[in-house]
Amino acid sequence: MNTRPIGVALLGCGVVGSEVVRLLTEQADELTARTGAPIELRGIAVRKLGKHRDVPAELLTTDSAALVAREDVDVVVEVVGGIEPVRTLLLQALRAGRSVVTANKALLAEHTAELAEAADASGADLYFEAAVAGAIPIVRPLRESLAGDRITRVVGIVNGTTNFILSAMDATGAGYAETLEEAGRLGYAEADPTADVDGFDAAAKAAILASLAFHTRVTAADVHREGIRDITASDLSAARALSCTVKLLALCERVPQADGSERVSARVYPAMVPLSHPLASVDGAFNAVVVEAEAAGRLMFYGQGAGGAPTASAVVGDLVAVCRNQVQGGRGPRESAYAQLAVSPMGDTPTRYHVSMEVADVAGVLATVAGEFSRRGVSISTVRQAVRGDGATLVVVTHTAPDSALAATVAALHELEHVTSVTSVLRVEGDTP
Amino acid sequence: MNTRPIGVALLGCGVVGSEVVRLLTEQADELTARTGAPIELRGIAVRKLGKHRDVPAELLTTDSAALVAREDVDVVVEVVGGIEPVRTLLLQALRAGRSVVTANKALLAEHTAELAEAADASGADLYFEAAVAGAIPIVRPLRESLAGDRITRVVGIVNGTTNFILSAMDATGAGYAETLEEAGRLGYAEADPTADVDGFDAAAKAAILASLAFHTRVTAADVHREGIRDITASDLSAARALSCTVKLLALCERVPQADGSERVSARVYPAMVPLSHPLASVDGAFNAVVVEAEAAGRLMFYGQGAGGAPTASAVVGDLVAVCRNQVQGGRGPRESAYAQLAVSPMGDTPTRYHVSMEVADVAGVLATVAGEFSRRGVSISTVRQAVRGDGATLVVVTHTAPDSALAATVAALHELEHVTSVTSVLRVEGDTP
Numbered sequence: 001m002n003t004r005p006i007g008v009a010l011l012g013c014g015v016v017g018s019e020v021v022r023l024l025t026e027q028a029d030e031l032t033a034r035t036g037a038p039i040e041l042r043g044i045a046v047r048k049l050g051k052h053r054d055v056p057a058e059l060l061t062t063d064s065a066a067l068v069a070r071e072d073v074d075v076v077v078e079v080v081g082g083i084e085p086v087r088t089l090l091l092q093a094l095r096a097g098r099s100v101v102t103a104n105k106a107l108l109a110e111h112t113a114e115l116a117e118a119a120d121a122s123g124a125d126l127y128f129e130a131a132v133a134g135a136i137p138i139v140r141p142l143r144e145s146l147a148g149d150r151i152t153r154v155v156g157i158v159n160g161t162t163n164f165i166l167s168a169m170d171a172t173g174a175g176y177a178e179t180l181e182e183a184g185r186l187g188y189a190e191a192d193p194t195a196d197v198d199g200f201d202a203a204a205k206a207a208i209l210a211s212l213a214f215h216t217r218v219t220a221a222d223v224h225r226e227g228i229r230d231i232t233a234s235d236l237s238a239a240r241a242l243s244c245t246v247k248l249l250a251l252c253e254r255v256p257q258a259d260g261s262e263r264v265s266a267r268v269y270p271a272m273v274p275l276s277h278p279l280a281s282v283d284g285a286f287n288a289v290v291v292e293a294e295a296a297g298r299l300m301f302y303g304q305g306a307g308g309a310p311t312a313s314a315v316v317g318d319l320v321a322v323c324r325n326q327v328q329g330g331r332g333p334r335e336s337a338y339a340q341l342a343v344s345p346m347g348d349t350p351t352r353y354h355v356s357m358e359v360a361d362v363a364g365v366l367a368t369v370a371g372e373f374s375r376r377g378v379s380i381s382t383v384r385q386a387v388r389g390d391g392a393t394l395v396v397v398t399h400t401a402p403d404s405a406l407a408a409t410v411a412a413l414h415e416l417e418h419v420t421s422v423t424s425v426l427r428v429e430g431d432t433p
Numbered sequence: 434m435n436t437r438p439i440g441v442a443l444l445g446c447g448v449v450g451s452e453v454v455r456l457l458t459e460q461a462d463e464l465t466a467r468t469g470a471p472i473e474l475r476g477i478a479v480r481k482l483g484k485h486r487d488v489p490a491e492l493l494t495t496d497s498a499a500l501v502a503r504e505d506v507d508v509v510v511e512v513v514g515g516i517e518p519v520r521t522l523l524l525q526a527l528r529a530g531r532s533v534v535t536a537n538k539a540l541l542a543e544h545t546a547e548l549a550e551a552a553d554a555s556g557a558d559l560y561f562e563a564a565v566a567g568a569i570p571i572v573r574p575l576r577e578s579l580a581g582d583r584i585t586r587v588v589g590i591v592n593g594t595t596n597f598i599l600s601a602m603d604a605t606g607a608g609y610a611e612t613l614e615e616a617g618r619l620g621y622a623e624a625d626p627t628a629d630v631d632g633f634d635a636a637a638k639a640a641i642l643a644s645l646a647f648h649t650r651v652t653a654a655d656v657h658r659e660g661i662r663d664i665t666a667s668d669l670s671a672a673r674a675l676s677c678t679v680k681l682l683a684l685c686e687r688v689p690q691a692d693g694s695e696r697v698s699a700r701v702y703p704a705m706v707p708l709s710h711p712l713a714s715v716d717g718a719f720n721a722v723v724v725e726a727e728a729a730g731r732l733m734f735y736g737q738g739a740g741g742a743p744t745a746s747a748v749v750g751d752l753v754a755v756c757r758n759q760v761q762g763g764r765g766p767r768e769s770a771y772a773q774l775a776v777s778p779m780g781d782t783p784t785r786y787h788v789s790m791e792v793a794d795v796a797g798v799l800a801t802v803a804g805e806f807s808r809r810g811v812s813i814s815t816v817r818q819a820v821r822g823d824g825a826t827l828v829v830v831t832h833t834a835p836d837s838a839l840a841a842t843v844a845a846l847h848e849l850e851h852v853t854s855v856t857s858v859l860r861v862e863g864d865t866p
Contacts, residue, residue: 019728023581023582023728027581027583030583030648030772031581033648033769033771033772034580034648034769034771129578135726135728135729135730135732136732137570137573137574137578137579137732140570140573140574140577140578141570141573141574144573144750144753144754145562145570145573145747145750146570146746146750147467147749147750147753147754148456148460148464148745148746148747148748148749148750148751148752148753149456149746149749149750150460150463215463215466215467278735281714293568293746294742295452295456295568295742295743295745295746295749296568296736296737296742296743296746296747297568297736297737297742297743298736298737299568299569299570299734299735299736299737300733300734300735300736301732301733301734301735302711302732302733302734302735303729303730303731303732303733304729304730304731304732309727309728309729309730310728310729310730312581312728313579313581313582313726313728313729314578314581314729315581316580316581316582316728317577317578317579317580317581317582318581319581320577320580320581321577321580321766324766325763328763328764328767329762329763329764330758330761330762330763330764331761331762331763333754333757334761336466336467338466338467339463339466
């Protein structure tokens, strides 16, 4: 047992960083009791001094490299975000044997391999619970609790901004543009919402989840990504008509191949989710992740996926684990990437589609439409037809088929003479009625 | 790194044990890759040989003491249940430096202190994820993920048998006795259902959850316990009338005292839960646990709380963690009981009540009833009165008050001249309409 104080360098002091400082300060005695040694903040690296009134001024520095290199720093906590200069700083820390706790999904989704190798070389710890779904424990369950099981699928709502927008569109019937504006006014969307609404944030998290679940390196570039910009009020009303709602999902699953091998699929897109599905009722800025494993069955984890205090809770939980390891000796779990499964291209990945279209009320149109599906080997689950005036609305939900066959079918439907317009195309998650 | 094979002794080979053997066998290569060393089963202790056709016969033994003492056993996995002889065997193992993975809630709820001290003395690990809520990761989130936060409350549905019975009573309108019989026929209730329906199983889990959440030793004897035997069809219809259902809850919370100190309350009882509450939709044999923490906010964990494969998933997950510790050096988290909070007696613990009663339709009866509440300092949240023939139904939901004041009020209502009968008394969880 090594009970000397553990020195911590904090990189970043924004919404999350200031909450980390608060938790470390207010709970100092409790944290000492839990870890077995006092946790001491050696310094806080920030871009500009002077703006940070909630934290002790004498701890602030703009020289993050010098802070990370201090002799009395044992652990580096990073809540800055982005790739550089953070990547260089954390590699420097890990190579010098300093453990790292980070909330940086973008960095991990591209550079976990490099960071994990640096940690292994020096025997340091690398923890990152806060990088996915904020306060919700999901990294630890995947890498530790389910380490004795075979995870087959992870499906999550992991971006609060897009979930807020889709929930609001569903509740009000409003369109995407005005709902995004409203979300911005309420503080749920940033001035530049690209990272959220185009699915970059969710894709980084999907890469991390897939890597953990399938013991395979998956990076952000491996994740098929579609955002919510093109979701319309008609998509949501089409969903409602089928007792569904629309959610931006991060999906990670094993895809069995014809030769008996397996690939992994990681993808982010808006999908129809039946109201009976546990993810359907996850509203507003909340996150939830459903994990399916062969022995454990279906598990769900739910909570606040963002925000200063929830994210700080996850960061400090990791920090306590790292400090415990330093007190007791030993290390936390290392990267597990032995399976090395190939990534399934999106076109080969099995999905289900919902297609709503306006068609002319003429004999044979349903047969023609059905022919386009069957010609590409796509089996139809349900068709609903409602005649209205001189036209009809046709709603098709398919069984599972390779995504490329479904996309090609939709492209062909657009060209059919009696299809006036294709009004909604959405992938479908779960057992839709 | 120590990559020599890790020897495991398995105690018990029933529904869970045989699944543990299956997972260890079918996933042997994967588990070796995850832990860094092969996991080898040295023997399986059973009460009688010959009944266990699914496991290798040469591993079976009836001499559990000799198995635990074998030189080539590093970890003991216990899925027998009950206190003795398991307590003695596990203490013997821990004292000899062998780590223990157990699913034994009854043992942990009484003897964690003794087991943890033995583990600390020898530096062994003690893991028990499977003891609460089967496959759902809840022990690890409480003792690790939330170690940087302050947990204020844990509320769970942690017994599948009683949840199945209450869900069925709600769905069918049937009474307790016939629903219990049906649950037995379907395999959801044991021949002697006492441990489940009288809340003993849930109380053991509440003790474990409270100990972890509040860093305080809480034993089964500290848990106030009421089962579901007295729940009637009228209780469920009273709940439905208030847009609620009835669930057997395990509740653990901090109870602030007048002098600024805190106590902990751990209790098990059936309660009305609003349909809007996340626990209300947890039906059938499923389990769910809601955790409230100051920084993380409200989290929920959901999944299968029992059954061979789900419980085995949690057991083998723990086994992988213990084996990793042996390969990498170091230990898992130790018992954290530094807070030593006192237990709040049930009478002092703040709760809310719902009371339905039939009253005579005479002037002043509502005033008389209300007077009984206010005389004991109980503030009423809502009163509903429905006149029927020559009487009326009066439904009262209170604000929070010490449980003893509420119980005394109910006792007094029974004695009132114009109260014909008290038809339903239930505690209330959450913000009831």
